[in-house]
Amino acid sequence: MKRIKSVSVLLLALCMVSPLFLSGCRKTANSTTDVEIVYWRSGLGGEWIEDVVNMFNESQSTYVAHLTSTTDGERFPNEIERGAKYNSVDLYLTGCPNFYDFIEYVEPLNSLLNSSVEGESKTIGEKLDMAFMEDYDGTYYAIPYGGGWEGIVCNAAFIPQSTVINTTNELEGVVIELAAQDITPFIHYSNSFGGYWNRVYTVWQAQYDGYDYYVNNFLTLTDEEGNSPSKEVLMREDGRKAVLDVLESIVSYNYVYSGSNSISFTTAQTNFINGAAAMMVNGSWMQNEMKSTDSEYKEFYTIRTPIISSIVETFEGADKNMSNSKLSGIITKIDNGVPYSESEYGCSEATYKRISDARNLMGANFTGHKMAIPNYAVGKEGAKEFIRFFCSDEIIEYYTNKLHIIRPIAYSDGKEYDTTGWSTFELSQLDFRGSTPVVEFYYKDSVLFKHGGASYYAKVNIVSKLSGRGTDYWDADTIWGNMMTTFDKNFDTYCLNAGIGK
Numbered sequence: 001m002k003r004i005k006s007v008s009v010l011l012l013a014l015c016m017v018s019p020l021f022l023s024g025c026r027k028t029a030n031s032t033t034d035v036e037i038v039y040w041r042s043g044l045g046g047e048w049i050e051d052v053v054n055m056f057n058e059s060q061s062t063y064v065a066h067l068t069s070t071t072d073g074e075r076f077p078n079e080i081e082r083g084a085k086y087n088s089v090d091l092y093l094t095g096c097p098n099f100y101d102f103i104e105y106v107e108p109l110n111s112l113l114n115s116s117v118e119g120e121s122k123t124i125g126e127k128l129d130m131a132f133m134e135d136y137d138g139t140y141y142a143i144p145y146g147g148g149w150e151g152i153v154c155n156a157a158f159i160p161q162s163t164v165i166n167t168t169n170e171l172e173g174v175v176i177e178l179a180a181q182d183i184t185p186f187i188h189y190s191n192s193f194g195g196y197w198n199r200v201y202t203v204w205q206a207q208y209d210g211y212d213y214y215v216n217n218f219l220t221l222t223d224e225e226g227n228s229p230s231k232e233v234l235m236r237e238d239g240r241k242a243v244l245d246v247l248e249s250i251v252s253y254n255y256v257y258s259g260s261n262s263i264s265f266t267t268a269q270t271n272f273i274n275g276a277a278a279m280m281v282n283g284s285w286m287q288n289e290m291k292s293t294d295s296e297y298k299e300f301y302t303i304r305t306p307i308i309s310s311i312v313e314t315f316e317g318a319d320k321n322m323s324n325s326k327l328s329g330i331i332t333k334i335d336n337g338v339p340y341s342e343s344e345y346g347c348s349e350a351t352y353k354r355i356s357d358a359r360n361l362m363g364a365n366f367t368g369h370k371m372a373i374p375n376y377a378v379g380k381e382g383a384k385e386f387i388r389f390f391c392s393d394e395i396i397e398y399y400t401n402k403l404h405i406i407r408p409i410a411y412s413d414g415k416e417y418d419t420t421g422w423s424t425f426e427l428s429q430l431d432f433r434g435s436t437p438v439v440e441f442y443y444k445d446s447v448l449f450k451h452g453g454a455s456y457y458a459k460v461n462i463v464s465k466l467s468g469r470g471t472d473y474w475d476a477d478t479i480w481g482n483m484m485t486t487f488d489k490n491f492d493t494y495c496l497n498a499g500i501g502k
Helices: 002-017 047-059 075-082 099-105 168-180 198-209 211-218 231-235 239-250 265-273 286-290 309-314 317-321 324-335 349-359 380-390 393-403 424-430 462-466 476-497
Strands: 034-040 064-070 091-094 149-155 279-283 300-302 361-364 370-372 436-438
Touching: 034 075, 034 380, 047 064, 047 380, 047 393, 075 091, 075 099, 091 380, 149 198, 168 239, 168 309, 168 324, 198 211, 198 239, 198 279, 198 309, 198 361, 198 436, 211 436, 231 476, 239 309, 239 462, 239 476, 265 279, 265 286, 286 424, 300 424, 309 317, 309 324, 309 349, 324 349, 349 361, 462 476
Parallel strands: 034 064, 034 091, 361 436
Antiparallel strands: 091 370, 149 279, 149 300, 149 361
16 A cells, blocks of 8 residues: 555656646646647747637637647657647647657648638638648648748848848858958857758758759658669768858858857847847847847848859859859849840850759748647647637738748738838848748658768768867868768668668
8 A cells, every 4th residue: 555655646746747747637628629739939939829829719619728838849759659648738839850750649631721711712721831831641740830031140230231142152252351340250059050050051052952952862862763772872972062161161260259169049149139240040030039139239131041152063064164253143133033045144044043943942940830739639629720720811910910920821812911110130031932941851851860870961060160179170171071981981870770771
C-alpha cells in the first residue's frame, strides 16, 4: 500500500507541474465541443491569437476554444506521440522543424481545403497561396498561420532606400563604404546558422544552382539519373561554394558587430534597432518587436535579396563574361517590368530567364508556422472549424490590420489589403508578394540529412567561422575543404545511420 500511495503522490505532483501530462489533469473539458489550442508564442506576440479565439467563440455556439500560449517550441514534438489517453490538445499552432517525422499522428486537411467559409465564394484552398502549402505525398497536413518574408533589413539612416543593391558585388561595395565611415555593416546572433543568415544564403545557393535543382536534386541528393542518395551531388562544387565566397567578403570580423557570435537574438535585434549596425538579416515579425523600443531610429526596410554575382559563371556563351554592372542593369530592367528583347537586354533569352527566375526568389518562413490537428483529438472537428474561421475574410482583415503582415491567403472577393498608415518597413515587405518562396523544405530533405547525420555544410557554422578571429577564423577555402573531407569520410556512415546500409 505504501508503494501505491507513493505513486499516487507522484502522479498528483506531475499533474500540478504539467496539466497536460495525464488525461485526468486537464485544465479544460475534453469533449467533442471543447477545442484545446496550444499556441507557440514567437515574434508575432500573443494578443492577436487571444482576440481570434474570443472572436471564434462569439461567432458560433457549437464549440468553445480554450487557448494555452507558450514560449516552449517543443510542445508539439514532445506531446504529439502520447496519443489521446495522455494528450488532450486538439490544435497546435507550432513551429516544429521536423514536423513530418510525426505525420502518422496528424490529421489530413485535404477536405478542409476543399471546403469554404459560409457566405464566401471560394474554397480555403482557392484562397491560400499554394506555394506555401506542403504537398506531402499528395496530402496536406498543415496550414500556415503566421511567418513572413525574410531578407536583409537596412537602417535607412545609414543606407538610403534609393541605394542600388541588385547584386552581391554591390552589397560588398556598400559594406566596404560603411566600414570606411566607421559604421558597422552587419549584426547577427548566436546559433548554428549565424542568426538568420541561412534565410539569405540559401536563396543565393538556389539562385546559383537554379531553384529546380536546389529543391529536386540537392535537397533530395538525387543525381540526373534519379539515383539517391548521391555522394556526387553531396560533394558537387555547387552554389554552396559560391555562398562561402560571398559571405567571406561581407561578414569578416571587420564588418560584423563585435560579439555577434555569442549574443542572443533579443540583444542583437535590440542593438540593431538602436543603430549598432546598418544591416541585419531578419523577417517581417521585426516590426511587431520594434514597438517595444524607444529607439530614435524609425526607418527600416527590407531589400529584395541581391542576386549572387557569380551566377554569371552558370551562363552560356558570351554571357558567361557578363560584367557586374551589366548584370545589375538587367536586374533593374526586370524590376521595372521591361519586356524581354535581345536588343533591349543584350543577352540571350535563356540568360534573361535565369536572371529573372533568380531575382524572384525570396526567403520566407510561412511554412515554419503550422496549424495542425492530432488525428486522435477528441475535438478535431471543432479544431477544423477554428481553422476554417481563421481563414475567413473577417480574420484575414483583422490579422492584417493588427500585425501589418500579409499572410499567404487572399480575400474571397479578391479585394486588396488596406495598408494605410503602414511603416516604411511594413510597406517594403509588400514588394515580395508573388515571389517564389525559398522556404524551410525539411520534408523534402534526403534521409541522409534527416536521419543520417549529414548536413548541408557538414555541421560547420559558416557565418561564425568566417566572422571569427584567430584560431576561430576559417576562410571559405578552408571551410569547403573541411566539408569535402567530412563528406568523403562519413558518407557510408550517413547511409548506415539512415538505414540504407551502403
